[in-house]
Amino acid sequence: MPIAAKFEIEYLQYLDPEGKQVRKDLPDFARDIDQLVELYKLMVSTRVFDTKSIALQRTGKLGTYASCLGHEATHVGIGSALKPEDVLAPSYREYGAQLYRGVRPRDVYMYWGGDERGNDFQNEPAKHDFAWSVPIGTQCLHAAGSALAFKIRREKRVAVCTIGDGGSSKADFYGAINVAGARDLPLVAAIVNNQWAISVPRKIQSGARTLAQKGIAAGLYCIQVDGNDIIAVKKAMTDAVERARAGQGGSVVECVTYRLGDHTTADDARRYRGKEEVEDAWTKDPVKRLRTWLESKKAWNKKKEDKLQAECDDWMDNEVNAYLETKAQPVTAIFDYTFAELPADLLKQRDEAMALEKGAH
Amino acid sequence: MAAITLIEGVTQALAYEMKHDPSVVVLGEDVGVNGGVFRATQGLSDKFGEWRVFDTPLDETTIAGLTVGLAAQGMKPIAEAQFEGFIYPMMEQICCHAARMRNRTRGRITCPAVFRAPWGGGIHAPEHHSEANEHLFTNVPGLRVVLPSSPARAYGLLLAAIRDPDPVVFFEPKRIYRQYKEEVPDDGEALPLDVCFVLRDGTDITLVTWGAQVKECLEAADALAHEGISAEVIDVATLTPLDFDTIAESVQKTGRCVIVQEAPKTAGFGAEIAARIAEECIYDLLAPVARVSGWDVHTPLYRLEMKQLPSTARIVDAAKRTLAAG
Numbered sequence: 001m002p003i004a005a006k007f008e009i010e011y012l013q014y015l016d017p018e019g020k021q022v023r024k025d026l027p028d029f030a031r032d033i034d035q036l037v038e039l040y041k042l043m044v045s046t047r048v049f050d051t052k053s054i055a056l057q058r059t060g061k062l063g064t065y066a067s068c069l070g071h072e073a074t075h076v077g078i079g080s081a082l083k084p085e086d087v088l089a090p091s092y093r094e095y096g097a098q099l100y101r102g103v104r105p106r107d108v109y110m111y112w113g114g115d116e117r118g119n120d121f122q123n124e125p126a127k128h129d130f131a132w133s134v135p136i137g138t139q140c141l142h143a144a145g146s147a148l149a150f151k152i153r154r155e156k157r158v159a160v161c162t163i164g165d166g167g168s169s170k171a172d173f174y175g176a177i178n179v180a181g182a183r184d185l186p187l188v189a190a191i192v193n194n195q196w197a198i199s200v201p202r203k204i205q206s207g208a209r210t211l212a213q214k215g216i217a218a219g220l221y222c223i224q225v226d227g228n229d230i231i232a233v234k235k236a237m238t239d240a241v242e243r244a245r246a247g248q249g250g251s252v253v254e255c256v257t258y259r260l261g262d263h264t265t266a267d268d269a270r271r272y273r274g275k276e277e278v279e280d281a282w283t284k285d286p287v288k289r290l291r292t293w294l295e296s297k298k299a300w301n302k303k304k305e306d307k308l309q310a311e312c313d314d315w316m317d318n319e320v321n322a323y324l325e326t327k328a329q330p331v332t333a334i335f336d337y338t339f340a341e342l343p344a345d346l347l348k349q350r351d352e353a354m355a356l357e358k359g360a361h
Numbered sequence: 362m363a364a365i366t367l368i369e370g371v372t373q374a375l376a377y378e379m380k381h382d383p384s385v386v387v388l389g390e391d392v393g394v395n396g397g398v399f400r401a402t403q404g405l406s407d408k409f410g411e412w413r414v415f416d417t418p419l420d421e422t423t424i425a426g427l428t429v430g431l432a433a434q435g436m437k438p439i440a441e442a443q444f445e446g447f448i449y450p451m452m453e454q455i456c457c458h459a460a461r462m463r464n465r466t467r468g469r470i471t472c473p474a475v476f477r478a479p480w481g482g483g484i485h486a487p488e489h490h491s492e493a494n495e496h497l498f499t500n501v502p503g504l505r506v507v508l509p510s511s512p513a514r515a516y517g518l519l520l521a522a523i524r525d526p527d528p529v530v531f532f533e534p535k536r537i538y539r540q541y542k543e544e545v546p547d548d549g550e551a552l553p554l555d556v557c558f559v560l561r562d563g564t565d566i567t568l569v570t571w572g573a574q575v576k577e578c579l580e581a582a583d584a585l586a587h588e589g590i591s592a593e594v595i596d597v598a599t600l601t602p603l604d605f606d607t608i609a610e611s612v613q614k615t616g617r618c619v620i621v622q623e624a625p626k627t628a629g630f631g632a633e634i635a636a637r638i639a640e641e642c643i644y645d646l647l648a649p650v651a652r653v654s655g656w657d658v659h660t661p662l663y664r665l666e667m668k669q670l671p672s673t674a675r676i677v678d679a680a681k682r683t684l685a686a687g
Contacts, residue, residue, distance in 0.1 A: 116465060116467055119467065119469070120469045121469065131470065138426060138453060141422070141423060142429050142430040142433060143430060144423075144427055145433070146430045148415070148427055149430065149434035171422050171450070172426055175420045175423035176423070178420070179420075179423050179427065337467055338503050339503065340525075340527055344555070344602070344606075345605070346602065
């Protein structure tokens with residue numbers, strides 16, 4: 001019978017779980033060992049930040065928090081593939097990508113600590129990235145809409161969204177990749193497949209052998225990478241982003257990783273997954289993997305590691321203090337950003353709320 | 362200057378603003394070559410090209426999400442839901458993102474978008490093509506909900522909606538899309554989004570309405586006039602934020618009010634107006650406030666559709682009963 005269409009999904013990995021290089025054709029950036037050391041430092045910073053966040057939550061100083069433990073290679077790899085003028089539309093866990101783009105740990109603490117100012121990113125280039133998007137998958141279409149704006153205005157910019165394995169089940173994800181394929185929009189959808197959508201495992205999200213292949217149906221380039229190997233993530237993402245920038249089409253990049261922590265601090269993953277599975281996942285730890293490789297290249301050692309840990313601790317202490325020292329906004333702040341200019345009725349309600357504050361009622 | 366219909370007022374506003382502001386884009390299903398199923402975007406694709414008059418894949422979620430993304434990048438997107446009954450997949454993007462973006466980011470990212478949809482019943486259309494669901498949006502903070510009821514107001518209010526720095530849900534009463542023509546100068550003059558329009562002065566009773574029901578209320582006022590009753594007719598036009606002052610002023614003058622809405626009665630927008638009258642004007646009332654509305658039922662298929670829409674006779678009857686009560 002004639003074949004109407006045929007496809008295959010490539011799998012990319014440079015470093016195996018033991019930190020051994022499995023391909024000789026390292027990408028250019030990975031031949032520059034200093035670059036990889038910088039990426040490693042951010043992965044470690046991200047982990048120290050995450051540990052600190054959980055400690056803050058456990059001691060009542062932070063609200064519910066979604067940990068990124070185990071995603072460091074995927075997140076930092078994604079963040080480092082974008083150019084400053086590109087736009088990132090994250091879900092709510094991709095701190096490594098965001099820190100790379102200038103989001104400060106204190107911003108993250110502020111957001112999960114119940115203060116909208118956490119979303120008011122101050123630093124370039126994060127300043128023009130989207131805020132955290134809690135409704136699953138919805139950010140994919142914000143990226144697609146951004147990509148459409150770039151295309152209409154003939155700007156050489158790319159929009160990147162991140163989405164979980166669970167999120168890739170949502171209509172918004174399919175809608176985004178579909179329109180990107182139909183209209184050749186400069187969109188890259190990075191699926192962070194961490195195997196678990198709260199308690200629901202990857203295998204019952206989709207019957208597809210890979211999540212990457214969802215992009216085939218949309219007419220996009222697709223690849224699956226070892227999401228715990230930052231060289232693979234950065235290489236695949238950079239290729240995808242630059243292809244989109246050159247007007248050669250969007251991509252779906254599936255980063256296969258593992259959520260080593262709970263879904264959020266309000267979750268207890270022991271309820272739905274076994275200890276062995278998590279122990280096995282720890283053997284693929286992305287941070288340890290890159291460190292082992294850097295050590296094998298004589299680019300890293302214990303002394304440097306200790307110094308980095310101390311620097312990260314100082315940084316986080318400073319960020320935590322900045323967060324804890326920030327006073328809550330005045331009650332008027334709940335009104336002031338509802339519209340550009342507050343309607344008369346809302347101004348009256350604002351006055352009422354202010355009067356309550358002053359004890360006038 | 363040619364006289365135009367309400368839907369031509371929509372087209373004229375879109376064309377004017379697209380010509381004068383390159384950041385304005387239109388997107389939706391069939392908005393391009395076909396000019397929209399009601400022809401609201403007729404001719405725009407020829408004038409402004411397929412990227413500014415953008416035919417989307419057939420997915421309302423996609424239309425709404427793209428709109429949020431475009432707006433976040435400084436465009437002024439005007440999304441079309443083909444019918445109000447198909448707006449439900451758009452609601453997550455409208456309510457969770459368009460309406461919240463400014464607040465979420467403390468003003469860093471905004472959403473100056475318009476979500477247009479033909480609205481309401483009375484055109485013998487299939488199921489899901491004849492809903493009155495504006496009240497689902499009037500309870501969402503950060504949104505403006507606008508319903509024009511004449512060619513001039515369609516033109517002026519749509520211009521205002523496009524220029525507004527925040528998201529606007531713009532429902533166009535399709536039953537009166539081509540009801541009559543009037544001269545509407547294409548001068549780019551917007552109408553204010555924070556006022557109700559007093560369409561007819563009166564002293565005995567206030568009829569408050571919006572959308573296609575403006576037609577029935579004006580007819581009812583004529584009928585009442587024949588019986589010596591002077592009815593004031595207010596077109597709310599912008600439901601939220603509500604200009605209650607104009608309604609209050611009228612009710613203080615007449616002491617009587619009938620609220621007319623096409624949507625089901627319970628928790629419709631008329632309930633909000635009635636509550637505001639109770640809160641702020643109750644001592645001005647000579648008789649209880651009355652509501653004439655759709656029943657609390659699904660819009661019937663078209664054989665019985667007109668049983669759901671408030672008729673002129675029901676409005677006249679409610680007005681007379683109100684007058685009889687005090």
